[in-house]
Amino acid sequence: MAASIWKRCATAAVKVKCLSASLPARRWLLSSAYTDATVWEAREKDPQNLALLATTMDRTYDRNLPVSSLSVSRFVDNISSREEIDQAEYYLYKFRHSPNCWYLRDWTIHSWIRQCLKYGAKEKALHTVKNKVQYGIFPDDFTFNLLIDFYIKDGDFKSACSVVEEVMLQEAFDLPSTQIVSLYAMSSYQATRPQLAVSEERALGASLLICGLQQDNTVGLSAQLLGNALLGKVEMLEGIHAVFRGMPLFWGHGYLGRALAVMERAAASSGDVRLTKDALDYMNDLLQELSSTSDSDASGAESVGEEEEQEEKEEEEENVKKEDQMDEADQAERAKLPQYVTRFKELSSQLESEGKVDSASFQDSVSALAQQNLAAAEKPDLEQYLSRVQAWEADNRQLIAREKEMRKKAEEEKRERLAAKAAAQQA
Amino acid sequence: MVTGWPRKRSHRGCRTLTAVDPGGATRNVRSRASVMVKKKQPRLIAEMARKIRAYRELKSRPRESQKYALDYGTMKRPHTGKMLPVLAWQDVRRESRLFSLLAGMRLFGVGRLFTRKSWLADHTEPSYWQITKVKVDYTSENMDHGKAWGVLTLKGKQESEVKEVDKVMYHDWRLVPKHVEQQLKDFEPAPEPPVRYVPYPPLLRAMLLAKHKRAAGSVLAEEPLLPLQRDVLLSKDYFRRQEQEAIKREGTAV
Numbered sequence: 285m286a287a288s289i290w291k292r293c294a295t296a297a298v299k300v301k302c303l304s305a306s307l308p309a310r311r312w313l314l315s316s317a318y319t320d321a322t323v324w325e326a327r328e329k330d331p332q333n334l335a336l337l338a339t340t341m342d343r344t345y346d347r348n349l350p351v352s353s354l355s356v357s358r359f360v361d362n363i364s365s366r367e368e369i370d371q372a373e374y375y376l377y378k379f380r381h382s383p384n385c386w387y388l389r390d391w392t393i394h395s396w397i398r399q400c401l402k403y404g405a406k407e408k409a410l411h412t413v414k415n416k417v418q419y420g421i422f423p424d425d426f427t428f429n430l431l432i433d434f435y436i437k438d439g440d441f442k443s444a445c446s447v448v449e450e451v452m453l454q455e456a457f458d459l460p461s462t463q464i465v466s467l468y469a470m471s472s473y474q475a476t477r478p479q480l481a482v483s484e485e486r487a488l489g490a491s492l493l494i495c496g497l498q499q500d501n502t503v504g505l506s507a508q509l510l511g512n513a514l515l516g517k518v519e520m521l522e523g524i525h526a527v528f529r530g531m532p533l534f535w536g537h538g539y540l541g542r543a544l545a546v547m548e549r550a551a552a553s554s555g556d557v558r559l560t561k562d563a564l565d566y567m568n569d570l571l572q573e574l575s576s577t578s579d580s581d582a583s584g585a586e587s588v589g590e591e592e593e594q595e596e597k598e599e600e601e602e603n604v605k606k607e608d609q610m611d612e613a614d615q616a617e618r619a620k621l622p623q624y625v626t627r628f629k630e631l632s633s634q635l636e637s638e639g640k641v642d643s644a645s646f647q648d649s650v651s652a653l654a655q656q657n658l659a660a661a662e663k664p665d666l667e668q669y670l671s672r673v674q675a676w677e678a679d680n681r682q683l684i685a686r687e688k689e690m691r692k693k694a695e696e697e698k699r700e701r702l703a704a705k706a707a708a709q710q711a
Numbered sequence: 712m713v714t715g716w717p718r719k720r721s722h723r724g725c726r727t728l729t730a731v732d733p734g735g736a737t738r739n740v741r742s743r744a745s746v747m748v749k750k751k752q753p754r755l756i757a758e759m760a761r762k763i764r765a766y767r768e769l770k771s772r773p774r775e776s777q778k779y780a781l782d783y784g785t786m787k788r789p790h791t792g793k794m795l796p797v798l799a800w801q802d803v804r805r806e807s808r809l810f811s812l813l814a815g816m817r818l819f820g821v822g823r824l825f826t827r828k829s830w831l832a833d834h835t836e837p838s839y840w841q842i843t844k845v846k847v848d849y850t851s852e853n854m855d856h857g858k859a860w861g862v863l864t865l866k867g868k869q870e871s872e873v874k875e876v877d878k879v880m881y882h883d884w885r886l887v888p889k890h891v892e893q894q895l896k897d898f899e900p901a902p903e904p905p906v907r908y909v910p911y912p913p914l915l916r917a918m919l920l921a922k923h924k925r926a927a928g929s930v931l932a933e934e935p936l937l938p939l940q941r942d943v944l945l946s947k948d949y950f951r952r953q954e955q956e957a958i959k960r961e962g963t964a965v
Contacts, residue, residue, distance in 0.1 A: 381849050386819070417853050422817040454817055455889050497890050525805045530815075532888035535831070 313465055313654055314433040318662050323670065324398060327677055330684070332358045334368060341375060350384045354683045357392040363399045369408060372396065373419070376412070380420035388420050391676040394427050401434055410443055413450050425459045426669050432465050441476065444469035445488065452491040455532050457498050460661040464654050466495050467503060471647040474510075482518055482526075489514025490531050502556075502642055503653050506563040509546045510646070513567045516540030520574050520621065523614045537617050540624045543567065547631040550640055558642040560649055564632055571625050578621060775858070776851030779808075779880040802828065803882040810847065810879065812886050814854035819845040824887040824895060827878075831885070836866040837895040839887060843873050856880065867900030908936035 337359050344351050356379045360372050376396070379388060400409035409431065412419040423431065428451050435444035448466040457463050470492055480488065493511025496504045516539035519527050528535045550559050635641050642649065778790050786795045786803065795803060806828055813820040821842050830838040840861045847857035859876040862869065887895060911919065916935060923931045943949065 380854075383849050385847065385849055385854070386845075417814045453815060456817075494888070494890070528885070529805070530807070530812075532886055534888060534891050535885055 313436055313468055313658060314429060314461070315659065315662060318666060319430055319433060321398065321402070323673060324395075327673065330358055330361060330680075332362050334359060334362055334364075334371070337362075338371065338375070341378075345378060345382070351379060351382060352683075352687065353379075353384060353387040353389050353392065354680075354687055357389050357395070357680070360392050360396045360399065363403070366403050366405060369400060369403055369405045372399075373408065373412060376419050376421070380418060385420055389676075389679070390424055390672075391680065393421055393423050396421065397423055397427050397431060401430070406434060406438075406443075410446065414446065416450070422454065425456055425462050426665060426672075428456060429459075429462055429465055429665070432462075432469055436465070436469055436472070441469055441473040442478070445473045445491070448491050448495075449487045452487070452494050453532065455494065457495050459665060460657065461665050463495055463498050464650075464658050464661065466491065467499075467507060467650045468654055470495070470507075471650040475645070475647045482521060485514050486518045486527060486531070489518065490533055494532070500557070501653070502558045502560065503646075503649050505546055505550050505557055506560045506642075506646055506649070509543055509559060509563050510566060512539050512543035512546060513570050516543055517570055517574060519614075520578075520618055523611070524617075537613055538620075540571075541620075544624065544627050544631060547628075547635065551631060551634050551638060558640045559635060560642045560644060560646045562645050564635070564641065567628065568632070571621075571628055575621055575625055578618060774850050775848040775856035775880075779856055799882070806882045807884060808855060808880055808882055809859060809876065809884040810851075810855050810857050811853070812884055813842070813845060813857075813859070814847075816886075819847060820886075821845060824892055826885050826887055826895075827881070827883045828885060829883055834866050836900060837898050838863075838865045838867075839895060840864075840876055842876070867898045907939045909939055911935055911937050 337355055341351050341355055341359070356375060359375055363369055363372055376388075379385065396412070397409050400406060400412075412421045413423065413431070416422055428447065432444050432447050432451075435441070435447060448469050451457060451462065451466060457466065470488065473488075489511045491511070492507045493515065496507030496509075496511055498504065499507070515527055515533070519537070519539050524535065524537050527533060527539070547559065547564075550557055632641075644652070773790055778788075780789055781787075781795070781803070782789060783803070786800055787793065788795070809825060812825065816823065819842075821844070824839045824841050826837070826839045840859075840863055842859055842861040844860040845857060846859075847854050851857075857879070859879055860873050861876055862873055864870070910916065919935050920931055
């Protein structure tokens with residue numbers, strides 16, 4: 285049965301590939317074979333009454349006994365409407381705050397995301413993935429791909445970028461398909477030129493950096509450059525601690541220096557690796573902005589206007605507080621800004637002279653990369669997914685069998701106890 | 712015997728003394744002794760109360776989330792009411808506890824490396840913990856507390872056993888990102904310098920040479936040297952053993 289499903293998937297993938305070659309622009313990335321739910325729906329069902337499961341779980345929690353991961357997985361598998369998704373969210377929260385929180389199964393998480401997307405609750409899926417501490421939802425790579433692709437299909441690049449941020453926090457950029465899909469989401473978001481708050485800049489920069497580190501081509505290096513530039517901006521404005529707090533980032537100072545090192549590497553490399561022009565332009569604008577703000581800060585500290593004295597005092601207090609938070613190392617970093625500007629100018633002229641500046645925009649290069657590599661990257665993913673689904677089914681069956689055994693044993697013990705009590709009463 | 716202290720027992724003892732009896736002294740002592748040192752009655756209810764109190768204390772032990780909860784405004788622990796030391800305040804505001812990092816990771820960060828900011832400041836060689844087992848306190852709000860076990864690598868030297876992670880609740884921990892992990896693991900610690908030896912002080916040297924001459928009969932050929940590094944754990948057992956060995960030996964040399 286699995287073989288026939290696999291053949292069906294393969295033929296569907298081939299069909300989509302032929303179609304995509306003819307279409308000029310794709311609104312979605314992953315092939316329909318990837319996002320197809322037929323394999324998932326074709327698993328053996330374990331129909332349970334949700335109300336019964338809910339009452340059993342409530343009673344177990346009231347008696348302070350641990351709830352098994354099997355009951356939670358059964359609950360999530362048997363969701364059939366939107367209201368039940370809210371109930372399932374509550375039970376996931378309770379399970380996370382119970383002694384068995386470690387044992388939340390992978391297939392439960394995958395099933396939860398699939399059900400949310402099926403019943404139109406994608407905000408709920410995003411909410412649980414963002415609050416992974418409270419819900420314990422840590423999707424695997426395939427599930428992350430599905431979720432990002434769903435948001436790209438809807439054109440909601442901001443939410444797609446928040447999912448990519450979650451992938452970054454898990455450092456789960458292992459599969460090439462994940463890398464391509466996340467780069468696509470981030471480049472599309474960047475192309476819309478949004479107004480970013482400092483925290484959003486930090487998240488975007490970190491995702492770009494960590495994703496770009498996995499790729500060794502034009503797209504990868506440009507992503508690394510953009511990422512380092514954004515993180516360098518946050519470092520200049522708020523200090524290094526604001527950069528790496530809560531993120532899997534290196535705690536060393538000098539992110540702008542590392543961006544320049546990426547440019548050096550691109551200049552020194554012998555292959556066909558280039559840097560996109562708009563990445564270099566972005567870095568240029570960023571450096572100009574930072575140097576102008578630092579100049580205005582310096583001049584603002586000297587001048588004192590009579591009418592604006594109170595405002596100045598408040599600003600100065602804020603500045604003093606911020607400076608307390610800044611270490612001497614951060615101040616030293618800020619002092620290096622003019623050096624960075626000069627070095628950037630040298631390196632960009634060097635890159636242009638070597639012809640290593642790609643005139644295509646970041647988004648276009650990512651789409652080109654996607655068209656080339658995505659189909660090839662999807663195949664091993666699909667195979668792995670199928671084998672994983674089978675492994676999950678085997679685990680599920682084992683759990684059900686184990687539960688039956690434990691119930692039988694508990695009943696036997698109870699019978700023995702009652703018999704012993706009756707015998708003791710008679711005697 | 713406490714004199715001048717009003718006690719009924721001593722009066723009783725004195726009264727029996729007045730009787731003149733050859734074996735009276737022993738009988739008096741025995742009866743006096745039996746009156747003085749009354750056989751201790753087993754206090755069963757007190758024993759039971761003690762056991763119940765111990766059990767209740769065991770049951771009401773505060774969970775880790777209660778013990779290590781912190782009010783970030785006043786820097787006090789609500790459980791004990793004590794305030795944290797002032798030098799730690801900046802770290803508490805800026806850095807995070809180990810479990811605050813572990814809560815947001817897959818499988819609670821098993822297999823990942825974590826450093827401490829104090830190690831980064833103190834040692835140039837990399838030191839980190841690799842987490843192998845985690846027991847999280849599920850009653851905490853953000854799964855912020857618990858116990859963790861792992862393998863420590865201090866100053867580049869990896870230890871062989873899994874130990875419980877020390878100072879989990881300190882606001883000092885940093886996650887090592889995957890792209891930096893290899894850099895930390897590749898570090899080779901410099902080999903330890905060889906142990907230096909030094910000649911003994913003159914009196915002690917004379918004692919050693921004399922002892923050897925008495926024991927062996929010949930003069931010691933080579934100079935006795937004192938190693939500047941001793942792998943000895945100085946504990947009570949060690950000193951007790953040394954004393955026993957000294958008692959076995961007779962007298963002093965020279």
